[in-house]
Amino acid sequence: MSGRLAVIGLGPGDPRYLTAEAAGALVEADALYGYGPYLDRVPIRAHQERHPSDNREEAARAGEALRHAAAGGRVAVVSGGDPGVFAMAAAICEQIETGPDAWRALDVVVIPGITAMLAVAAQIGAPLGHDFCALSLSDNLKPWPLIERRLDAAARAGFVIALYNPVSRARPWQFGNAIERLRRELPPATPVVFGRAVGRPDERVEVTTLGAADATPAGTVAVDMATLVIVGTRETRTIVRPGLPPLVYTPRTTAEASI
Amino acid sequence: MSGRLAVIGLGPGDPRYLTAEAAGALVEADALYGYGPYLDRVPIRAHQERHPSDNREEAARAGEALRHAAAGGRVAVVSGGDPGVFAMAAAICEQIETGPDAWRALDVVVIPGITAMLAVAAQIGAPLGHDFCALSLSDNLKPWPLIERRLDAAARAGFVIALYNPVSRARPWQFGNAIERLRRELPPATPVVFGRAVGRPDERVEVTTLGAADATPAGTVAVDMATLVIVGTRETRTIVRPGLPPLVYTPRTTAEASI
Numbered sequence: 001m002s003g004r005l006a007v008i009g010l011g012p013g014d015p016r017y018l019t020a021e022a023a024g025a026l027v028e029a030d031a032l033y034g035y036g037p038y039l040d041r042v043p044i045r046a047h048q049e050r051h052p053s054d055n056r057e058e059a060a061r062a063g064e065a066l067r068h069a070a071a072g073g074r075v076a077v078v079s080g081g082d083p084g085v086f087a088m089a090a091a092i093c094e095q096i097e098t099g100p101d102a103w104r105a106l107d108v109v110v111i112p113g114i115t116a117m118l119a120v121a122a123q124i125g126a127p128l129g130h131d132f133c134a135l136s137l138s139d140n141l142k143p144w145p146l147i148e149r150r151l152d153a154a155a156r157a158g159f160v161i162a163l164y165n166p167v168s169r170a171r172p173w174q175f176g177n178a179i180e181r182l183r184r185e186l187p188p189a190t191p192v193v194f195g196r197a198v199g200r201p202d203e204r205v206e207v208t209t210l211g212a213a214d215a216t217p218a219g220t221v222a223v224d225m226a227t228l229v230i231v232g233t234r235e236t237r238t239i240v241r242p243g244l245p246p247l248v249y250t251p252r253t254t255a256e257a258s259i
Numbered sequence: 260m261s262g263r264l265a266v267i268g269l270g271p272g273d274p275r276y277l278t279a280e281a282a283g284a285l286v287e288a289d290a291l292y293g294y295g296p297y298l299d300r301v302p303i304r305a306h307q308e309r310h311p312s313d314n315r316e317e318a319a320r321a322g323e324a325l326r327h328a329a330a331g332g333r334v335a336v337v338s339g340g341d342p343g344v345f346a347m348a349a350a351i352c353e354q355i356e357t358g359p360d361a362w363r364a365l366d367v368v369v370i371p372g373i374t375a376m377l378a379v380a381a382q383i384g385a386p387l388g389h390d391f392c393a394l395s396l397s398d399n400l401k402p403w404p405l406i407e408r409r410l411d412a413a414a415r416a417g418f419v420i421a422l423y424n425p426v427s428r429a430r431p432w433q434f435g436n437a438i439e440r441l442r443r444e445l446p447p448a449t450p451v452v453f454g455r456a457v458g459r460p461d462e463r464v465e466v467t468t469l470g471a472a473d474a475t476p477a478g479t480v481a482v483d484m485a486t487l488v489i490v491g492t493r494e495t496r497t498i499v500r501p502g503l504p505p506l507v508y509t510p511r512t513t514a515e516a517s518i
Contacts, residue, residue: 009381016280019270019373023279058511084380086511090388093508097498104500110381114278114371121343122268122369129349130401131409133392133418141512142389150390150416157412158405159392239356241363249352252317252345253400 005069005106006076007083007092009113010041014199017114025111029076033065034088038078056140058091066095066103082115086136086164116228117162120195123205125239125247127193127230130254132160137167137174144174151178155185160236160250163229175223179213182231186210191238191248193230194223207238207246264328264365265335266342266351268372269300273458276373284370288335292324293347297337315399317350325354329361341374345395345423375487376421379454382464384498384506386452386489389513391419396426396433403433410437414444419495419509422488434482438472441490445469450497450507452489453482466497466505 006025011017026032026042033039036052044050053061061077069075079087089110096103121128133154139147154161161182166175182190188211196204210231223229235254239247265284270276285291285301292298295311303309312320320336328334338346348369355362380387392413398406413420420441425434441449447470455463469490482488494513498506 011278016283017278017371019276019278020282021275024275082377082381084377084385084387086388089381089385090508090511093384093388093496093498093506094510096506097496097508104498105503108506110384112276112373112377112381114373115377118341118343118371118374122341122348122371125352125369126343126348128343128393129345129352131392131394133390133413134387135390143514146417146513150418153412153416154392154418157409159409159413237352237356239352239363244364247352247355247367249349249356251353252349254405255402 002102002106003069003071003073003075005065005092005108007089007108007110008076008078009082009111010038010078010080011114012081012116012119012199013041013197017119017199019111019113022111022113025076028074030074031068032076032078033061034078035080038080042078058088059095062088062091062095063099066092066099066106069106070102079113082113083110084112085115085134116164116195116198117230119198120193120205120228120230123195123198124193124207124245126249127191127232127236128160128162129250129252130160130233130235131158132162134162134164136164137178138165138171139174147178148181151181152185155182158233158254160233161231163231165225166227166229167223168225179210183210186231187234190234191232191236193248194227195230196224196227198228205245207248261361261365262328262330262332262334264324264351264367266348266367266369267335267337268341268370269297269337269339270373271340271375271378271458272300272456276378276458278370278372281370281372284335287333289333290327291335291337292320293337294339297339301337317347318354321347321350321354322358325351325358325362325365328365338372341372342369343371344374344393375423375454375457376489378457379452379464379487379489382454382457383452383466383504385508386450386491386495387419387421388509388511389419389492389494390417391421393421393423395423396437397424397430398433406437407440410440411444414441417492417513419492420490422490424484425486425488426482427484438469442469445490446493449493450491450495452507453486454489455483455486457487464504466507
């Protein structure tokens with residue numbers, strides 16, 4: 001007997017971001033796996049097992065969930081945001097590729113969710129309105145020089161840059177280094193958006209500029225693990241509105257033939 | 260009296276992708292604006308005006324919706340996918356910036372949705388599992404040489420590439436040119452995913468390789484306006500599964516220090 005494994009995107013931390021498909025899949029599961037704080041967002045249901053685990057335990061969590069599904073369970077693995085963006089869907093695929101043959105026969109579905117950059121962008125206007133990229137600043141899984149090369153390439157080519165995992169206790173200097181690097185390629189007036197805990201009660205979205213974005217704890221904007229940063233291009237604009245937060249957007253049109 | 264303007268992401272063409280927030284905002288509106296086929300997805304409600312318009316009329320549509328909201332209406336502008344990704348949110352911001360002062364005082368909210376690349380990725384595994392970019396191949400709003408430079412930069416830097424608007428009747432050669440260009444930077448075995456009409460009855464998701472991706476109408480995979488294409492990196496993998504579609508994913512980890 002073989003079960004089913006659903007990798008479910010919860011979106012940012014508020015039920016309003018949940019899709020109908022994700023809500024349905026959460027109800028159908030008889031076991032839930034996930035990083036503790038994400039699992040805590042799912043309402044408790046009788047007869048539904050819960051298996052919270054720690055951050056950074058993605059591979060072990062994926063293996064456990066796959067074993068459970070292969071034994072016939074209807075298993076859900078929950079992710080914040082979208083499971084395919086720096087989250088559990090790739091970890092599940094890695095385990096399937098290297099695991100027992102039976103795992104390749106499993107019914108695996110991935111259910112998309114609102115990823116952080118879309119939620120933060122929506123809160124402030126349309127900063128991702130033109131070509132853009134998503135880059136994780138974590139050098140746990142890739143070498144820092146590669147991240148630097150990607151930052152340089154993206155800024156030079158005129159992509160808006162969404163930075164995931166900008167900083168953590170174990171990675172205190174990476175974000176500051178990235179900002180320094182981007183300052184070499186982009187003007188100081190380039191808009192930068194900091195979105196923290198979007199969809200949660202302590203949500204904060206702030207707009208600053210590349211010149212003023214200070215990465216130190218004493219800086220104007222505090223950045224942490226729950227922050228998503230969007231760095232604009234030379235064409236990104238800020239609309240000041242009296243009595244309302246500004247709107248930041250990147251125009252759909254560019255006449256710029258050379259950068 | 261001033262109304263409200265909500266720019267709402269419907270996600271791909273199936274109600275299962277709709278978020279709770281988007282569903283609520285659709286009910287609250289007393290007038291709907293949007294590209295006809297997107298409006299057709301919204302259930303008819305009594306006392307709710309509908310203003311369908313043509314593709315490529317984004318600026319005029321945005322202006323009309325803003326005028327309506329400024330006159331006190333509760334107006335919703337609907338977008339397929341996410342309104343902030345090659346869609347209506349930037350068009351609304353453009354109109355606000357250049358329009359009458361009163362538009363800056365309007366209550367404008369953007370409600371995110373599942374954008375095509377997240378839906379297509381979810382259908383096939385986790386091809387966006389590492390750093391990635393989103394690039395529109397339409398040269399209606401930017402010069403083609405700039406698109407070529409972005410393709411080169413993204414491929415060289417190791418970003419997975421999601422291609423929006425790969426082809427249209429008025430733009431028959433651009434996609435073939437882009438594939439040719441990417442073949443100079445990436446090996447022929449690089450996985451390429453074609454997702455057509457995801458979430459609609461005629462949905463089709465196919466996996467091929469950069470070497471085999473043929474852009475001509477007589478080619479193996481037909482690409483049209485409703486297609487989203489994901490081009491992997493050197494590290495993207497395809498898991499063959501007996502009796503099931505393959506899984507395509509990009510590992511979270513890379514040891515690649517130089518590209």
